Amino acid sequence: MSTRSVVPFGPQHPVLPEPIHLDLVLEDETVVEAIPSIGFIHRGLEKLVEQRDFQDYVYVAERICGICSFMHGMGYCESVEHIMDIEVPDRAKYLRTIWCEFSRLHSHLLWLGLLADAFGFESLFMHSWRLREKILDMFEISTGGRLIFSVNKVGGVRKDMDSDMLHQFETTLVDMEKDMRELTKTFLNDYSVKTRLKGIGILSKQEAFDLGAAGPFMRASGIALDNRKLGYAAYGNLDFEPIISNECDCYARCYVRTQELFQSVDLIRQAIAKIPAGEISAPVKGFPKGEYFMRVEQPRGEGLYYVKGNGTKFLDRVRVRTPTFANLPAMLKTLKGAQLADVPILILTIDPCISCTER
Numbered sequence: 449m450s451t452r453s454v455v456p457f458g459p460q461h462p463v464l465p466e467p468i469h470l471d472l473v474l475e476d477e478t479v480v481e482a483i484p485s486i487g488f489i490h491r492g493l494e495k496l497v498e499q500r501d502f503q504d505y506v507y508v509a510e511r512i513c514g515i516c517s518f519m520h521g522m523g524y525c526e527s528v529e530h531i532m533d534i535e536v537p538d539r540a541k542y543l544r545t546i547w548c549e550f551s552r553l554h555s556h557l558l559w560l561g562l563l564a565d566a567f568g569f570e571s572l573f574m575h576s577w578r579l580r581e582k583i584l585d586m587f588e589i590s591t592g593g594r595l596i597f598s599v600n601k602v603g604g605v606r607k608d609m610d611s612d613m614l615h616q617f618e619t620t621l622v623d624m625e626k627d628m629r630e631l632t633k634t635f636l637n638d639y640s641v642k643t644r645l646k647g648i649g650i651l652s653k654q655e656a657f658d659l660g661a662a663g664p665f666m667r668a669s670g671i672a673l674d675n676r677k678l679g680y681a682a683y684g685n686l687d688f689e690p691i692i693s694n695e696c697d698c699y700a701r702c703y704v705r706t707q708e709l710f711q712s713v714d715l716i717r718q719a720i721a722k723i724p725a726g727e728i729s730a731p732v733k734g735f736p737k738g739e740y741f742m743r744v745e746q747p748r749g750e751g752l753y754y755v756k757g758n759g760t761k762f763l764d765r766v767r768v769r770t771p772t773f774a775n776l777p778a779m780l781k782t783l784k785g786a787q788l789a790d791v792p793i794l795i796l797t798i799d800p801c802i803s804c805t806e807r
Contacts, residue, residue, distance in 0.1 A: 549719075554584065562796055563797075672690040
C-alpha cells in the first residue's frame with residue numbers, strides 16, 4: 449500500500465529561475481496534487497500610479513519584469529494612447545515591433561537554456577545563452593540598455609534606428625539563424641532531450657481552453673491564438689500565422705518556442721523592409737480621461753493592461769495580468785500524475801516569471 453507524503457518544492461531550488469513554492473502531495477514518486485503558495489515578491493507597482501504621473505509611470509511599468517520590460521512599457525503606453533486619441537507615427541509602430549520581436553528572441557533563448565540546464569545538458573544551455581547575448585548586444589546598440597530600455601513613451605518612442613543600424617541587425621540575424629538551426633536540431637532530435645520531454649506533461653486542447661492557458665504553452669496544445677494578429681503596433685502590416693503543435697506535451701512546447709525564434713527573425717526582416725521614414729513620436733497634450741483595456745502577446749503569452757484616467761496627471765488605476773498567472777492552473781493540471789523527477793521541467797514549460805506575476 450502506497451503512503452502519501454507532502455514535499456515542499458521551492459522557493460529556492462537549483463533548477464528554478466525564480467522563487468515559486470509548491471506543496472507536492474506524493475504517493476511514492478507520483479504527484480497526486482500540487483498546491484501553490486503565491487506571494488513572495490509583492491512590490492506595490494500598481495499602487496504607484498497615485499504617486500507618479502502618467503508619463504513617468506512608463507518607467508515603473510517596465511520594471512514589472514526584466515525579461516519582458518519593453519513589452520510591459522509598450523502595453524501601458526498603447527493603453528494611454530488609446531484613451532487620449534494619440535495617433536502614434538508609423539515609424540514608431542515599426543520600431544516598437546522590431547524591439548518586441550527582439551524581446552521574444554531574448555526570452556525564448558533564455559528559456560531554452562534554462563530547459564537544457566534542467567535536464568543536465570550543460571553545453572546546450574551555454575549555446576542558447578551565447579546566442580541570447582547577441583540579442584542583448586543589439587538591444588544595447590539601439591536603446592543603450594540590456595534589460596531595461598526606457599525607449600517607450602506615451603506618443604511613440606525616444607530613440608530611432610538609422611538604415612545602417614537596421615542593416616547591421618539584419619546581417620547579424622542572418623548569421624544567428626544558422627546557429628539557431630543547429631540549436632533547434634539538437635533540441636528536437638537529440639535522444640536525451642526526447643527522453644525527458646516526449647509524452648511528459650500532457651495538456652489536451654480542451655483542457656488548455658478550459659483552464660485559460662496562454663502563449664506557447666497554449667499553442668502547443670493546438671490552439672491557434674496569438675494576440676499579435678490583433679494588429680497592434682505594426683503587426684497588422686506583417687504576414688505571419690500562429691505556430692501550433694498538436695502533441696500537447698513538453699516536447700511540443702519546446703517545438704513551438706524554437707519555431708517562434710525563426711518567426712521573430714522573419715517578422716523583424718519584414719519590419720525592416722517596410723519601415724517608413726518620418727517622426728518617431730507625436731505631441732501629447734492634456735491628461736488621460738477614460739479607460740482602456742489592452743491585450744498584447746508577451747513572449748510567455750497574453751498580457752492584459754487596464755488603465756483608467758480621471759483627467760489629472762495621476763491615473764486612477766493600472767491593472768496588469770501577466771501570462772504566468774494565466775498559466776498556473778494549467779501547469780498544476782500537468783503536474784497531477786507526474787513523477788517527482790519531472791516536476792522542475794513541467795514548471796519550466798510555462799516559462800514562469802514570478803516577479804511579473806506577483807509584482
